[in-house]
Structure formats: C-alpha cells, structure tokens
Amino acid sequence: MANKRVLVKFSGEALAGEAGHGIDTQILKYIAEEIKSLVNAGIEVGIVIGGGNIIRGVTAAEDGIIKRTSGDYMGMLATVINGVAMQEACEHTGLQVRMQTAIKMEQIAEPYINRKATRHLEKGRVVIFAAGTGNPFFTTDTAATLRAVEIGAEVIIKATKVDGVYDKDPAKYNDAVKLNELTYDQALQDHIKVMDDTSIALAKDNKLPIIVCDMSIKGNLLDILNGNMNNCSIVR
Ligand code: UDP
Numbered sequence: 566m567a568n569k570r571v572l573v574k575f576s577g578e579a580l581a582g583e584a585g586h587g588i589d590t591q592i593l594k595y596i597a598e599e600i601k602s603l604v605n606a607g608i609e610v611g612i613v614i615g616g617g618n619i620i621r622g623v624t625a626a627e628d629g630i631i632k633r634t635s636g637d638y639m640g641m642l643a644t645v646i647n648g649v650a651m652q653e654a655c656e657h658t659g660l661q662v663r664m665q666t667a668i669k670m671e672q673i674a675e676p677y678i679n680r681k682a683t684r685h686l687e688k689g690r691v692v693i694f695a696a697g698t699g700n701p702f703f704t705t706d707t708a709a710t711l712r713a714v715e716i717g718a719e720v721i722i723k724a725t726k727v728d729g730v731y732d733k734d735p736a737k738y739n740d741a742v743k744l745n746e747l748t749y750d751q752a753l754q755d756h757i758k759v760m761d762d763t764s765i766a767l768a769k770d771n772k773l774p775i776i777v778c779d780m781s782i783k784g785n786l787l788d789i790l791n792g793n794m795n796n797c798s799i800v801r
Contacts, residue, residue, distance in 0.1 A: 570609040570686060571790065572713035573600070573722045574706060577615035577647055579780060586618055588647065593654035596724075599780070600691060601658045602787045609686040611716055612693045613709035614651055616643030622701065637701030641668060644705060648695030649673065661690040667699030667708070679715050686716065706760040707767065714771045721773055722789065722797075723760060724780035729798030730759055744798055752800045759800055768800070775800040 575596060582589030603610050620643050625636030648664045655662040663685045664674035675681065677694065685692045697708040706723070713721040727735065728743070733756060735741040744751070749769035752759040759765065759777055768775050778785055778797035785796050 569607070570611075570716065570718045571603070571720050571722055572611040572613065572709055572716065572718040573603075573724055573786065574613045574709035575615065575724050575780065576705075577617035577619060577643065579618075579724065579726075580614070580647055580650070581618040588618065588650050590650075590654070593650055594657065595783075596651070596780070597654040597658040597660065599783070599786050600655060601660055602784065603790065604660060604689060604691060606787060606790070608790060609689070610691050611682070611686065611712060611718060612651065612691060613705055613712060614644055614647040614693070614695070615705040616640045616647060616697075619643035619646060634701040637703075638668075641696045641699070641701075644697055645670065645673065645695045648693045651693055655691050655693075661688070662693060663690055664693040664695055667694070667696040670696075682712075683716055692716075703763065704761050707764040710760070710764040710767045710773065710775075714767065714773055718773070720776055721768065722776045722778060722786065724778060724786065726779065726781065727777070728779040728782070728796040730757060730777050730800070732757070745794065746799050746801070749800060759798075765800070772801075 580588050582592045620639050622637035622640045625631045626633040652662050652664050665677040666674045667677050669676045682692050694712045697705050730744045731741040733741045752765050776797050776799050789797050
C-alpha cells in the first residue's frame with residue numbers, strides 16, 4: 566500500500582442523491598462503508614465535504630440582498646451540517662471519527678488543530694474537516710487541498726460522479742476523450758477544470774497528486790489506492 570494517508574473530498578451534492586438537495590442517509594451510509602474499507606486496509610483518512618446541497622455563497626448572493634461574505638459563511642455552515650451527518654454515518658458503521666471545524670463551534674466539534682488531527686489519524690480515527698478554510702471567497706476543494714497538504718496526505722482524491730477527467734464535457738460531447746494522466750498546467754486549462762485554480766495551484770506548489778474518480782463504483786477508492794487506476798484520472 567503506497568498511500569498511507571489520504572484526504573477524500575466529496576461534494577455536498579453527492580450527499581443529496583436523487584432529490585438533488587438535502588441529505589440522503591443511504592448515500593451517507595454508502596460513503597461511510599467505502600471509507601471503512603480504506604481504514605480496514607490500514608489507510609489513514611481525512612474527509613472534506615462540500616456544502617453545495619444546502620447553499621453556496623455565490624448563489625445566495627446572486628440578487629444582491631445577501632452579501633457574498635455572508636453567503637460564504639452560510640456555505641461554510643452548510644459543510645458543518647453535512648459533516649455532522651457524515652460523522653454519524655461513520656460511527657454507525659463502527660468507525661472512530663472526529664470532526665474539526667475551521668470556525669470554532671466547540672459544542673459541535675473540535676476546532677481545527679493540525680497536531681490533534683494528525684494524532685487522531687495515527688490512532689486510526691477518520692477526521693472530518695468542516696467549515697472549509699474558515700474564510701469567504703474560497704471553496705471546499707481549496708479547503709480539501711489545504712488540509713491534505715497540512716496533514717501530509719500522499720494524495721487528494723476528489724470523489725465525483727465521473728470516472729475521471731475528460732478533454733471536454735462527456736455529458737455534452739460523444740467524442741470526449743478521458744485523460745488518464747495530466748499535468749497541473751493541463752488541469753488549470755479552462756475547459757478541463759478539475760478543481761478551481763486556487764486548489765490546483767496549491768496542489769502544484771506542494772506536489773500533491775490529485776485523483777479524480779467515480780465514487781458510485783463500489784470499492785473504487787480502495788482499488789485506486791491499491792494501484793488500479795481504471796476508473797480515475799490523476800493530476801501530477
Ligand atoms: N466556502 C467558503 N470558504 C471555504 C469553503 C467554502 O466560503 O473555505 C463556502 C462557499 O460559499 C461555497 C460553500 O461554502 O460555495 C460550499 O462549498 P462548495 O461550494 O465548495 O461545496 P461543494 O460544491 O463541494 O458541494
């Protein structure tokens with residue numbers, strides 16, 4: 566097992582399921598079981614979940630009534646709601662889990678403390694990093710990359726609905742070609758957009774490989790970490 570410590574990023578929308586909003590507990594359970602298979606294989610796992618199933622700052626601020634900064638704080642709080650739910654699902658599968666938030670809310674979770682997070686990971690606990698970076702104008706992709714670098718993860722895995730990165734949108738173009746491996750500079754190109762530029766730049770600066778994979782294929786996360794790269798793309 567080459568990758569001992571990983572950070573897995575799920576979008577908020579992934580939790581919503583068919584409904585397209587809110588939280589589907591069956592999806593939570595599925596994700597928790599996928600994470601458990603990694604922990605059982607001796608992998609230390611950090612998780613970042615987005616908040617897009619509840620609210621995004623840009624959308625909240627669209628008509629100018631809510632300020633962007635406030636909208637972003639609402640988005641960060643949404644990630645905490647998802648984090649609490651994910652924590653429950655992880656515990657339900659028998660995992661040990663701790664949530665840490667980038668904005669202090671100590672009745673709900675520990676504040677983010679890098680050394681403490683690292684200790685939890687060493688003890689085999691899953692750590693959920695919530696409330697993004699704690700700053701408006703960032704995304705949870707950037708928060709995930711930042712935490713991955715901070716905890717010394719070997720790789721960040723962006724678990725999505727697609728099995729990797731394509732040269733154009735596979736939902737729109739039949740002739741879209743999957744790119745199994747690409748450079749950070751390719752990933753920064755507008756039509757590719759693996760993650761936002763800030764997160765890719767941070768990954769590039771710190772030589773953190775980014776894996777984009779299909780989370781709906783059961784066992785895919787563990788397969789990837791065992792070297793089966795069929796259902797993913799890697800940016801490095
Ligand atoms: N957000 C923020 N700072 C951060 C992370 C997130 O302001 O460091 C806000 C931002 O408004 C974002 C929302 O939280 O739209 C939810 O996160 P994101 O859109 O990344 O979630 P996802 O698309 O992954 O579900």
